[in-house]
Amino acid sequence: MTLQELKREFVRLYGGDESDVRLFMSPGRVNLIGEHTDYNGGYVFPAALTMGTTIAVRQIPERVIRLRATDLPDFVEADIDNLDNYRDIKWGNYQIGVAVELQKRGYEILGCEMLFYGNLPYGGGLSSSASIEVATALALATFSNEKKGVTEPVNMIEMAQVGQGAECNYCGVNCGIMDQFASAMGKKNQVIFLNCKNLDFKLVPLEMDGYKIVIANTNKKRSLADSKYNERRAQCEEGLKALRRALPEAECLGDISMEQFIEHKALIEDEIIRNRVEHVISEDNRVLLSIEALNSGNVVEFGRLMNGSGDSLRDLYEVTGVELDTLVEEARKIDGTIGSRMTGAGFGGCTVSIVREDAVDEFIEKVGRAYEEKIGYAASFYVDNVGDGGHEIK
Ligand code: GLA
Numbered sequence: 001m002t003l004q005e006l007k008r009e010f011v012r013l014y015g016g017d018e019s020d021v022r023l024f025m026s027p028g029r030v031n032l033i034g035e036h037t038d039y040n041g042g043y044v045f046p047a048a049l050t051m052g053t054t055i056a057v058r059q060i061p062e063r064v065i066r067l068r069a070t071d072l073p074d075f076v077e078a079d080i081d082n083l084d085n086y087r088d089i090k091w092g093n094y095q096i097g098v099a100v101e102l103q104k105r106g107y108e109i110l111g112c113e114m115l116f117y118g119n120l121p122y123g124g125g126l127s128s129s130a131s132i133e134v135a136t137a138l139a140l141a142t143f144s145n146e147k148k149g150v151t152e153p154v155n156m157i158e159m160a161q162v163g164q165g166a167e168c169n170y171c172g173v174n175c176g177i178m179d180q181f182a183s184a185m186g187k188k189n190q191v192i193f194l195n196c197k198n199l200d201f202k203l204v205p206l207e208m209d210g211y212k213i214v215i216a217n218t219n220k221k222r223s224l225a226d227s228k229y230n231e232r233r234a235q236c237e238e239g240l241k242a243l244r245r246a247l248p249e250a251e252c253l254g255d256i257s258m259e260q261f262i263e264h265k266a267l268i269e270d271e272i273i274r275n276r277v278e279h280v281i282s283e284d285n286r287v288l289l290s291i292e293a294l295n296s297g298n299v300v301e302f303g304r305l306m307n308g309s310g311d312s313l314r315d316l317y318e319v320t321g322v323e324l325d326t327l328v329e330e331a332r333k334i335d336g337t338i339g340s341r342m343t344g345a346g347f348g349g350c351t352v353s354i355v356r357e358d359a360v361d362e363f364i365e366k367v368g369r370a371y372e373e374k375i376g377y378a379a380s381f382y383v384d385n386v387g388d389g390g391h392e393i394k
Helices: 003-014 080-086 093-104 128-148 156-170 178-185 225-243 258-267 271-295 299-315 322-333 357-375
Strands: 022-033 043-059 064-069 075-079 112-118 190-195 201-205 211-217 337-343 350-356 380-382 391-393
Touching (some): 003 043, 022 128, 022 178, 022 337, 022 350, 093 128, 112 128, 156 178, 211 357, 258 271, 299 322, 299 350, 322 337, 322 350, 322 357, 350 357
Parallel strands (some): 064 112
Antiparallel strands (some): 211 380
16 A cells, blocks of 8 residues: 555545645564563664554544554544553554553643554564554654644654553563564664663664575464463563572673573573573573674674574574474575574564575575475565664655
């Protein structure tokens, strides 16, 4: 759908004309390395995509938020003075959760009509939800600032926190900050090296001449993913608690080095918990090594570290499954793939691979065929570019 078509559809659904309709966009993300480290105060290395969520929106005098999407029959009308009442709506709760979080931070929520258009696979592990949250937060905060006469641009790190807050406090997924941060703060052709403990970040130019990022979607329905995600988080907290008996100054697993873990790991009696913690601490190390590899132009070493991350997520963190494993195994068989791993929370969703440009067609054909033969339905492939974070389209 083009932006013009989106505006036309807006007018068809809500009436009026296009003159007061504005557009806000925020992208999905792909994480190159650093998985399940964000909520442990560790490092991540995600990039914003060009695919994402675009909202057409108009301010209205009534004290309600109206929500529709281009591809759903749902219609939500939420009373701005009672936003806590909409927790149980299925579609629309990310947006209302965002409005609640903004209210908590002193933003004034003003009446509006919104139409959502997304071109990310929904629930596919590319952070479609974060892109909805950040785009919504940016639109609502922009209106609030304009009314108050605030002239500085909207604080996008705060918008990431608002999105994360909506997900955790309103939607029941205890997620970290990575997805919303990447959606809010991404920059074209740059990858975000983010310290999730203090939100310090650096933009690293994506210089992979001759290589492409290829995303493969398992198209697996993500059942129970949220509860397993919250379970992993609780296991990390249990592991931290045990290690803190020897390392009381550690506030999170991100504060603990590999050497310290090896020295004290016997304090974690449960083998599963020990494995979870080993993944997190070794993964943090791999992110640091990855940055070094990319800084010295060593893409092959970067790919090797991605493979190490993927294996650790499969064997120690146990968040893959036959669908993701098949995509990764088949990807690594292609001459021209230098690294392949699952990306995002896992339990379905997508893989990310670095593939030599001239091998991309063969990759998609062969991996796609092998996947369908083994799993019984098709995977989808995306060769997207790295795009900008949340912004108003003027
Ligand atoms: C999901 C969460 C993120 C992060 C990843 C795993 O995408 O939303 O916060 O924890 O899983 O790295």
